[in-house]
Amino acid sequence: MPDVGTSGIRRVEFVMGMPVVVDVRDELVEESDVDAVFDWLHFVDETFSTHKADSEINRLNRGELSLAAAQRDVRAVLHRCDELRSETNGFFDARFDGSTFDPSGLVKGWSVDRAAAILDGRGLRNYAVNAGGDIRLRGGALPDSRWRVGIQHPAVRDGVAAIIEGDNLAVATSGEYARGQHVLDPHTGTAPTGVLSVTITGPDLATADAYATAAFAMGAERGPHWTARLRGYEAMTILVDERVLSTPGFPRAEALPAACRA
Amino acid sequence: MHSAAPAAAATAALIVPVGNAVAATRATAAVPKKKVVVVTKTITGPEGSADRWGNIRVTLVVKKTTTTLGSKKTVKRRITNVRVPEYPNHTDRSVYINQQALPLLVEETLQLQFDMSKFQLVSGATDSSNAFASSLQSALLSAKKA
Numbered sequence: 001m002p003d004v005g006t007s008g009i010r011r012v013e014f015v016m017g018m019p020v021v022v023d024v025r026d027e028l029v030e031e032s033d034v035d036a037v038f039d040w041l042h043f044v045d046e047t048f049s050t051h052k053a054d055s056e057i058n059r060l061n062r063g064e065l066s067l068a069a070a071q072r073d074v075r076a077v078l079h080r081c082d083e084l085r086s087e088t089n090g091f092f093d094a095r096f097d098g099s100t101f102d103p104s105g106l107v108k109g110w111s112v113d114r115a116a117a118i119l120d121g122r123g124l125r126n127y128a129v130n131a132g133g134d135i136r137l138r139g140g141a142l143p144d145s146r147w148r149v150g151i152q153h154p155a156v157r158d159g160v161a162a163i164i165e166g167d168n169l170a171v172a173t174s175g176e177y178a179r180g181q182h183v184l185d186p187h188t189g190t191a192p193t194g195v196l197s198v199t200i201t202g203p204d205l206a207t208a209d210a211y212a213t214a215a216f217a218m219g220a221e222r223g224p225h226w227t228a229r230l231r232g233y234e235a236m237t238i239l240v241d242e243r244v245l246s247t248p249g250f251p252r253a254e255a256l257p258a259a260c261r262a
Numbered sequence: 263m264h265s266a267a268p269a270a271a272a273t274a275a276l277i278v279p280v281g282n283a284v285a286a287t288r289a290t291a292a293v294p295k296k297k298v299v300v301v302t303k304t305i306t307g308p309e310g311s312a313d314r315w316g317n318i319r320v321t322l323v324v325k326k327t328t329t330t331l332g333s334k335k336t337v338k339r340r341i342t343n344v345r346v347p348e349y350p351n352h353t354d355r356s357v358y359i360n361q362q363a364l365p366l367l368v369e370e371t372l373q374l375q376f377d378m379s380k381f382q383l384v385s386g387a388t389d390s391s392n393a394f395a396s397s398l399q400s401a402l403l404s405a406k407k408a
């Protein structure tokens with residue numbers, strides 16, 4: 001993590017099974033502001049983890065807890081999962097076998113969106129929260145007036161395929177290069193082909209993350225065209241032959257090096 | 263860190279004479295003079311009517327490369343960006359047509375390698391590999407220094 005600023009607070013903790021970086025550049029930030037964010041994320045982990053026997057999600061799945069008796073946040077997340085499932089024609093699906101819930105794919109982005117709201121509520125205006133590569137940012141990386149985000153190169157370890165720039169943005173990337181092929185087409189149960197990674201930017205991280213997962217699962221034929229129709233969200237898809245398909249509004253910091261021939 | 267700088271400078275110094283040598287070889291071979299002119303133009307098309315579906319306007323960024331070699335002139339044009347600042351979206355039907363008919367994706371070839379110091383964050387799929395552990399470690403170290 002280069003370009004370390006002189007003011008602000010930066011903290012990394014391992015939570016929800018991944019490193020989460022909270023980087024606040026406002027001079028007025030206090031340790032208690034960052035504590036509040038990590039307290040929230042640890043609470044989310046306890047509530048939604050599929051690895052913790054006593055989490056509400058596992059109790060729901062075992063039938064020990066009814067949906068009506070679950071916390072409001074749990075009901076809200078499961079409701080949003082259902083909405084996104086239909087928005088993505090079933091390509092984002094938090095249910096296994098039609099009944100068992102694993103909302104992890106939404107919870108990460110959703111909890112970071114709420115973390116951003118916590119920082120907003122404390123008067124902070126220049127921050128980034130990075131949960132395992134899914135990012136919510138606001139303002140700038142002071143003294144820089146904006147944040148610059150490298151998009152991991154899907155084929156080159158430690159390589160960066162693009163840089164995007166923003167002052168109020170969520171960025172989510174889905175790809176096959178990390179945990180092996182963990183995204184499957186829920187309709188066929190097979191791994192999608194032709195796509196190395198999909199990055200989605202927009203106002204809401206939970207939605208961006210679900211869209212990235214869905215577009216990746218759709219594969220090279222359908223995914224990019226589906227992303228071109230999203231309202232309020234931009235996309236960059238990297239194909240196996242290293243062609244890159246972006247929507248015109250994708251917030252790249254650098255000019256395009258090459259493109260389709262006239 | 264500082265000890266690496268002179269080594270890099272020495273490498274660069276080695277490259278420069280090689281480049282000059284190649285240029286010199288070309289000059290003595292009496293090849294016709296080669297002139298390359300690159301112009302980037304932004305072209306906004308006239309407002310086109312898509313009948314009752316509304317109006318469309320398309321903006322293209324075109325890179326025009328003119329190569330003159332002796333009396334032979336070649337012109338290459340490439341579209342480097344496509345934008346649709348104006349399009350019909352007043353009905354669901356026209357939105358559908360817009361989605362199907364207009365070039366909503368910009369295609370390029372992945373060939374960029376960026377300097378790691380140019381950005382603050384990296385977006386990528388969650389990784390449980392060694393790279394992930396080492397990146398966490400370095401993040402933690404940076405966090406301590408920050």
